[in-house]
Amino acid sequence: MGLFKYIVDANEYTNFFARLNLSSPILSNLKDNRYILNQDSQLVKQFKIPSQKNAAFTQLVKQYQEKLYWHIRRMVVEHEDANDVLQNSFIKVWNALDNFREDSQLYTWLYRIATNESLSFLEQKKRKQTSSFDDVAEVYGNTVKADSNFNANQLEWKLQLAIQQLPEKQKLVFNLRYFDEMTYEQISKILDTSEGALKASYHHAAKKVEEFIKTH
Amino acid sequence: MENKEIIEELEQVAPLLNTIAKAPVQSVPDGYFDQFQVQIGPDHSKTEIDAAPIVKMNTRGKWFSLAAAAVVIGILVIGGFNLVNQPVSDPGMVINMEQIAKIDINQSVQALSNDAIDEYLKTANALAGPENSLHQYTVDAISETTVAEISDEELQLYLSE
Numbered sequence: 001m002g003l004f005k006y007i008v009d010a011n012e013y014t015n016f017f018a019r020l021n022l023s024s025p026i027l028s029n030l031k032d033n034r035y036i037l038n039q040d041s042q043l044v045k046q047f048k049i050p051s052q053k054n055a056a057f058t059q060l061v062k063q064y065q066e067k068l069y070w071h072i073r074r075m076v077v078e079h080e081d082a083n084d085v086l087q088n089s090f091i092k093v094w095n096a097l098d099n100f101r102e103d104s105q106l107y108t109w110l111y112r113i114a115t116n117e118s119l120s121f122l123e124q125k126k127r128k129q130t131s132s133f134d135d136v137a138e139v140y141g142n143t144v145k146a147d148s149n150f151n152a153n154q155l156e157w158k159l160q161l162a163i164q165q166l167p168e169k170q171k172l173v174f175n176l177r178y179f180d181e182m183t184y185e186q187i188s189k190i191l192d193t194s195e196g197a198l199k200a201s202y203h204h205a206a207k208k209v210e211e212f213i214k215t216h
Numbered sequence: 217m218e219n220k221e222i223i224e225e226l227e228q229v230a231p232l233l234n235t236i237a238k239a240p241v242q243s244v245p246d247g248y249f250d251q252f253q254v255q256i257g258p259d260h261s262k263t264e265i266d267a268a269p270i271v272k273m274n275t276r277g278k279w280f281s282l283a284a285a286a287v288v289i290g291i292l293v294i295g296g297f298n299l300v301n302q303p304v305s306d307p308g309m310v311i312n313m314e315q316i317a318k319i320d321i322n323q324s325v326q327a328l329s330n331d332a333i334d335e336y337l338k339t340a341n342a343l344a345g346p347e348n349s350l351h352q353y354t355v356d357a358i359s360e361t362t363v364a365e366i367s368d369e370e371l372q373l374y375l376s377e
Contacts, residue, residue, distance in 0.1 A: 057254075065252050070240055079244060090254040149243045156241045159233070178226075179238055181219055203229045210230035 039063075040106035047097050057097075061090060064107075067180070068114045074163070074175045075118040076125075077143045085121050089114045108189045111180075115172060115190055122168065140164035155213065162212035166205050173198055174205040321371045 043063075046056035068089060073082035092113050100109060126136060141164045144150065144157070151157050163171055169191075176187045177198075184195040184202075191198070226234045325333075 057256075061252070061254055066249050069244075069249070069252075073240075073242060079242070079248075083248075086252075087254060091256060094254070094256045144242075147242050149241055154241070155236045156239075159236050160241065177222065178233065181222055206226060206230035206233060210232045213232060 041102060044097065044100055044102060044106060057094060060093070060097075060106075064110055065090075068110060071111060071175065071180060072114055072118050074179065075115075075168075075171065076121055077140050077164070081121065081125075085114070085117045088121075089117045092117065104189060105186075108186050111176070112190045119168065137165050158213045158216060159209065161216065162209040165212055166208060170201055170205040170208075173201045174209065177202045178206070321366075321368065 043056050043060050046052040047060070049056075065086065069082060069086050072085045072089070073079065076082050076085055089110075093110060096113075100106070129136070129139070141161055144160050144164060145152075163174065166174060172191065173187060176182045176190065177184075182190075184198050187193075187198050188195050193201075223234055
């Protein structure tokens with residue numbers, strides 16, 4: 001967007017659109033994204049200043065903990081596991097943020113770390129269980145059903161059960177696109193996969209999920 | 217707008233999914249996000265370092281293996297050395313050629329009984345085999361001809377060969 005070349009920070013951005021008197025949803029969304037990017041950039045800069053490091057990190061955790069938690073929880077299913085993986089992810093962030101280069105977005109970088117931690121965790125868990133994929137899907141399904149809020153007739157829960165039937169990579173793509181509403185470009189940066197392959201994977205996963213919900 | 221794109225995309229692929237609420241349904245402990253804290257600091261780093269004593273255990277195992285191997289090799293070497301240098305249990309078994317050479321053969325043969333010489337010849341024939349048999353010699357023949365005609369020097373020379 002060439003338009004953004006003239007926008008230096010969030011305040012300037014807000015003033016710019018206020019003068020134009022535009023309030024369409026598209027511009028509002030662009031404004032939010034721009035604000036987040038600016039805020040992320042500020043956080044990274046603050047983190048690199050020793051006296052502001054802790055405050056910047058606390059702010060970063062507050063800002064992303066819930067999003068990352070749900071991203072992880074959708075993968076590992078159990079709350080205790082999600083909590084452990086989230087802790088490890090933020091520890092990785094703490095250790096690596098000094099070297100973070102702003103040629104990628106902080107948002108996608110955080111998701112990448114959380115994704116890798118989730119996959120490592122699942123790999124370790126699988127090795128301990130030494131069970132086949134079908135068994136793993138069944139185990140995850142049973143964990144979903146064990147939730148105190150579970151309601152077998154509710155579509156949202158059927159959706160959760162359907163997602164557990166997907167292979168890990170498809171599950172990741174589906175979650176990032178469907179729940180986190182990311183662009184294929186963003187998902188591509190997180191998973192290191194071409195946008196075309198991601199699109200095919202998402203469509204395949206969505207059809208499978210829909211089919212499962214219809215038949216269960 | 218991405219959200220609109222996603223809805224349109226799903227409408228083509230799996231429209232049922234557009235009718236489902238995306239808000240999380242799984243239970244989370246009360247106040248989890250408000251109380252969530254990342255445990256970072258010197259203590260945590262220390263815990264992480266301490267939690268990896270696997271390297272130490274491996275090193276100890278390696279030393280133990282090397283020490284065990286050294287002990288086994290030591291036992292083999294010492295055992296082999298002792299076996300090679302084992303003292304002869306019966307000193308009488310050592311054949312001293314010089315002492316044999318000094319024996320007075322005629323006197324010794326005279327002292328032997330005929331039965332003993334016959335027994336010796338039978339044993340010698342059996343050990344030598346048919347080609348080298350000493351069967352042509354008898355006690356009488358040896359006593360009458362061979363021994364009498366052989367000088368001490370010749371006998372000593374023969375024995376020293």
